[in-house]
Structures are given as structure tokens and as C-alpha cells.
Amino acid sequence: MQHRILTREFFARECPEVAAELVGKWLCRRLPDGEIRRLRITETEAYCGETDTACHAHKGRTKRTEVLYAPPGVLYVYLCYGIHWMLNIVTGEEDRPQAVLIRACEGADGPGKLTKALSVTGELNRCTLSDDTGPLWLEEDGLPCAYDTAPRVGIGYASPEDQAKPWRFILRT
DNA sequence: TTAGTGATATCC
DNA sequence: GATATCACTAAA
Numbered sequence: 457m458q459h460r461i462l463t464r465e466f467f468a469r470e471c472p473e474v475a476a477e478l479v480g481k482w483l484c485r486r487l488p489d490g491e492i493r494r495l496r497i498t499e500t501e502a503y504c505g506e507t508d509t510a511c512h513a514h515k516g517r518t519k520r521t522e523v524l525y526a527p528p529g530v531l532y533v534y535l536c537y538g539i540h541w542m543l544n545i546v547t548g549e550e551d552r553p554q555a556v557l558i559r560a561c562e563g564a565d566g567p568g569k570l571t572k573a574l575s576v577t578g579e580l581n582r583c584t585l586s587d588d589t590g591p592l593w594l595e596e597d598g599l600p601c602a603y604d605t606a607p608r609v610g611i612g613y614a615s616p617e618d619q620a621k622p623w624r625f626i627l628r629t
Numbered sequence: 630t631t632a633g634t635g636a637t638a639t640c641c
Numbered sequence: 642g643a644t645a646t647c648a649c650t651a652a653a
Binding site: 515518519520534535536537538539540578 | 633634635636637638
Binding site: 501503510511512534536537538539540542544557559566567568569608609610611613 | 648
């Protein structure tokens with residue numbers, strides 16, 4: 457099976473669309489020691505713009521959320537609860553704060569475990585997704601895959617309408 | 630169910 | 642400067 461590396465164009469669309477299509481793709485990471493690890497994405501969530509009260513950027517641009525306004529294909533990595541790194545990929549046009557949270561991969565259930573398994577830390581924040589010579593990239597295998605949708609989790613602070621949005625995408629196995 | 634953990638945002 | 646919050650996990 458020929459794998460194709462996802463390019464910038466893939467991420468230059470509305471984030472629910474990108475989040476849905478990322479399910480079943482391969483997250484590829486070159487570890488600091490040079491070892492390459494590839495994991496299939498099983499779960500994503502979309503965080504979509506200033507109008508989405510669940511999105512970090514819904515209150516506007518700050519030092520932390522600035523990276524969400526970057527061009528598509530940029531990584532947004534931040535620390536949660538002082539322990540866990542969260543891995544996001546910026547989508548949509550530049551100046552539109554949208555991102556897809558990679559919630560889980562095959563063999564790494566949960567966003568904190570995922571970044572631990574791939575040695576993803578704040579060092580990768582603001583990095584641009586690259587090809588297979590860089591620290592992190594994505595591949596597709598061309599196989600169609602089915603997914604289920606569900607409301608997002610852990611966003612109790614968002615408005616009821618935004619909490620109800622089916623912007624969580626889970627690989628159907 | 631709850632403790633742990635530290636950056637960020639929001640208040641003095 | 643201080644403190645309240647947080648897109649989580651592991652241990653019990």
C-alpha cells in the first residue's frame with residue numbers, strides 16, 4: 457500500500473471536515489533518537505473559531521491562542537492540568553482560529569497518553585507539519601473508513617448549543 | 630472518587 | 642504579584 461503524505465491543502469478547509477477525514481489517517485513521528493513511529497488516528501475533535509465557545513480562541517487572540525490563527529498545517533501543543541500535552545493541528549485559512557484535537561490513536565487511548573507515546577511536548581508547539589524528513593507528519597493509506605460522531609467531551613464551560621455539536625469523530629472498527 | 634500538576638488568564 | 646481554572650490520567 458502506497459502511503460501519501462498529507463499536504464497543506466488537506467488542512468486548508470473547515471475544521472469539522474478535516475477532523476472527520478483525519479480519522480483513520482496515520483500520525484507519524486520521528487523521535488529524538490531517530491526512530492520513526494506511526495500510529496493510526498482513531499479519534500479527533502473539531503474546535504472551530506471564535507464563535508465556538510468550546511474553542512480556546514473564542515475570547516480572542518492571546519499569547520496562548522495566537523498559534524490558532526496561523527496558516528493550516530501548524531501544530532498547537534499545550535499543557536493541560538500541568539501534566540498532559542494536547543496535540544492539535546491548525547486548520548482553515550490563516551486568521552481563522554480553528555484546530556483539530558487528536559484525541560486518540562491506535563494503542564494510545566486518550567490525548568495525554570497519545571502525546572506521551574509519541575514524545576510530543578511543547579517544543580513542537582508552532583511547528584509546521586512537514587514531510588517524512590521532519591519531526592511530525594501525516595500520511596493517508598487511501599482506504600476509506602467509517603466513523604461515528606458524538607458530542608465533544610471535557611468542555612463543560614462551553615454554551616449548551618456548542619456542547620451539543622457532533623464534532624467528535626471516532627473510528628468505527 | 631479524588632489527588633496530582635503547572636502554564637495561562639484574570640483578577641487585585 | 643496572586644489565585645482560579647483547565648480539551649486529563651492513574652490510583653483507589
